[in-house]
Amino acid sequence: MEVDKGKGEAEETRKVAEADRDTVTLKSSDGKLFEVSKEAAARLSTVLAGMIAGGSIDDNGTDLKQIGSEALENVVDYCNKHANSIPSAALISSSISFNTAPFKEPEEWERKFVDRLSHDALFDLVEAANFLGMERLLDVTCHKISEMMKGKSPDQIREVFNIKNDYTKEELEEIRQELAWAFYDD
Amino acid sequence: MGPGLRQTQVSWAWASLILVLGQNAHHQQTEVVDMDGDDYTNGDEADCRRHPGALQRTSLGTRTSSPWDPQPESLGDGDAVSSRGAQASRGRRKRQTPALPLDVLAEIAARSVDPTTLVRCAATCRDMRRRAADESFRRRRLRLRHTGGRFVLPLLRGHLTGPTHGLGISLSDGERDKQYLIDTTAAAMATKLTRLVFPPTPQGSPHETFEPLDSRGGLILLAVRDNSNHHYYQERRHLRVCDPVTRHSHTFPLGQPPPLNGSSFVFLVGGDQCQFQVLEAKLTLSPYDRSARCLRIRIFTSEHGGVWGPRTRIPTPSLDGGLYSDYELPLAKHSKPLVVGDVVHWLCLTQNGSYVLMLHVGATPSPRARVTTLPASFPRGSSARRRRASAHVAAKRTRVDRRVGARRDRQHDVERERRRLPLMPPPPQRACRLRRRPGGGVAGVRHGNWINHELSHYFR
Structure with a gap:
């Protein structure tokens, strides 16, 4: 404990000296450390941006207890790849549309990025993106999952997402009748 | 965004x-x-x-x-x-x-x-x-991709039923209740109706009145008039595109200069780009002067922040309105347009024939119109209705004539004369307007353009 405290103080001084470091260190739930560029983190994640602005970044590894190391690795990977990719023209075009937040199709590298992930890793990544407030990553991952959900029946969705069915039989029948067009294939 | x-x-x-x-x-x-x-x-x-x-x-x-x-x-x-x-x-x-x-x-x-x-x-x-x-x-939050970011149930992809009068005529209370969106692909229409309910005092301005102009792809184009100030010349009217499901709407100006009197509006929805276009169109018919027959259009594009394009005039010489017709054909009142992609089709039934007026909005470099004359066998409804329509037109014209006065009446006689003998060139009554050639022939104005020169300022 004493050692830790002393180390903490040393960190304090180092922090002042290196206030303009250009990376942040993130610590996963199982204690692994990851480095990501400060600029990319602030740009892609609202939560990390808030932390950087609020000065609550710990140079020794900011604890992200909710995120496992695999998911965090993917997040960092995504941040690095995003920093390297050139923003597409769609992102800067201004035009009237009906969306408050227009959905942009995942770009090629983003598609590849989520395609190589396993089912579990993808779910972890969605949760991590959600937790960190990373809109774009959430877009890309949710898009992938919703594509997987396409054509599935409510029962199958319940199974995949582990949702408990709390409808009564009558209610379910009512929904099926009212929204028959959504259940043609069943 | x-x-x-x-x-x-x-x-x-x-x-x-x-x-x-x-x-x-x-x-x-x-x-x-x-x-x-x-x-x-x-x-x-x-x-x-x-x-x-x-x-x-x-x-x-x-x-x-x-x-x-x-x-x-x-x-x-x-x-x-x-x-x-x-x-x-x-x-x-x-x-x-x-x-x-x-x-x-x-x-x-x-x-x-x-x-x-x-x-x-x-x-x-x-x-x-x-x-x-x-x-x-x-x-x-909803951003359904296949509906271009708009959450549109198949149920709501249909068209707006009920009256769409065009600019300047808002819905009466009775008509408000008749606004439905119907799914045109449904076999049983009765089960696929979704009614639009207009609340008595809409939020925002309580003085707004709505003039439904067109609907497509689950979106509705309205002209919104703000009646909050009662001065006629300060009347403010805008166009608004609404999505009844997500309740997004976008309001944009009617453009300067203001639309031509009697213009019709067609609403065009882009593919999945969340973009739309509004077409303002006015069809002018002229019984005698083929060159005066034209479609005047102007297009609003929602891309690049939303701009009205310039007004363009597309000649439609073969669209013959007939002698008893008005000088313009109110397209919105006449028929609801059929829109396929970026091509708008109107069915125009005039005195002299049935036509399909086709306007390719997206054509490069400028929109292109084509008139197809339908065969005489094309069903046009009962002849009694046509007679009533022409009687109405004649009565309306007489009313106008009375207002214009005696000078106009003289010209009206000329016109009536011509109606009796439609194929004959008009007799030059006001010879002073025409120069006599030394050789004896009449120069200056060709017969075909005569009506244009003599009557144009009355009929415009």
Whole structure:
């Protein structure tokens, strides 16, 4: 404990000296450390941006207890790849549309990025993106999952997402009748 | 999307749509239990949504309040998760996939590629249904790809029934109740009607009146008139495109110079780019002067911030209105246009024939029109109705004539004379306007253009 405290103080001084470091260190739930560029983190994640602005970044590894190391690795990977990719023209075009937040199709590298992930890793990544407030990553991952959900029946969705069915039989029948067009294939 | 654009997308409340999805779900106050065992009621969602990070932390099961938490107070009223933990332990599933919180699932559903997936998600459990039916969810989060970001049920992809008069005529109270969106692909029409309900005092300005102009792809084009000041010359009218389901709307000006009197509006929806175009069109007929027959158009494009293009004149010499016709054909009143891609088709039934006027809006370099003359056998309704229509036109013209006065009456006689002998060139009554050639022939004005020169200032 004493050692830790002393180390903490040393960190304090180092922090002042290196206030303009250009990376942040993130610590996963199982204690692994990851480095990501400060600029990319602030740009892609609202939560990390808030932390950087609020000065609550710990140079020794900011604890992200909710995120496992695999998911965090993917997040960092995504941040690095995003920093390297050139923003597409769609992102800067201004035009009237009906969306408050227009959905942009995942770009090629983003598609590849989520395609190589396993089912579990993808779910972890969605949760991590959600937790960190990373809109774009959430877009890309949710898009992938919703594509997987396409054509599935409510029962199958319940199974995949582990949702408990709390409808009564009558209610379910009512929904099926009212929204028959959504259940043609069943 | 810039912040300015967001402001223009005012939430509109003129039509409250009865969605079967949300009938019961709105008022449900579901009490659910988090994994920690703390009780949460579903409170005000809007507070949490401002901070996605803060919102989701409440639903991640292990709730740790961190020193960097930007909104710790929002933990209390966050959406709790329905009983997902209980089942996971039972091991009913084959794989050990970590259960996703419903918040995340709602995010996924909101990014669904098609409405069907969303409805099926909503059918999985009560909480999902409540979320999907939540108006703010639809308004703020839903981005269905296949509908161009607009959440449009197949049910609502049809057209607006009921009267669409055109600019300047707002709906009467009786007509308001007759506004329906119907699905034109449905076999049984009666079951596929969705009524648009206009509330008596719409939010925003209580003095707005609506003039439905056109509808396509589940979106409605309205002219909105603000009657809050009673000076005629200060009357303000805008165009508004509304999505009845997501309640997004976009208001834009009618453009300068103002639209021509009697213009019709056609609403064109782009593919999946969330873009739209508004076509302002006016068809002018002229019994004698083929060169005066034209379609005058102007196009509003929502791309690049939304601009009205210049007014263009496209000659339609073969569209013969006939002698008894008015000098213009109000397209909106006459027939609802058929729009295929970016080609607009109007069916024009005039005195002299039946025509299909086709306008290719997206043609390069400029829109192209083509007139197809339909065979005489084309069914046009009863002849009695035609006679009534022509009598109406004649009566209207007589009224106008009276107003114009005696000088006009003289010309009217000329015209009546010509009606009797339509194929003869008009006798030059006012010879002073024509120069006599030394050789004896009349120069200066060709017969074909005579009516144009002599009568144009009366009939314009």
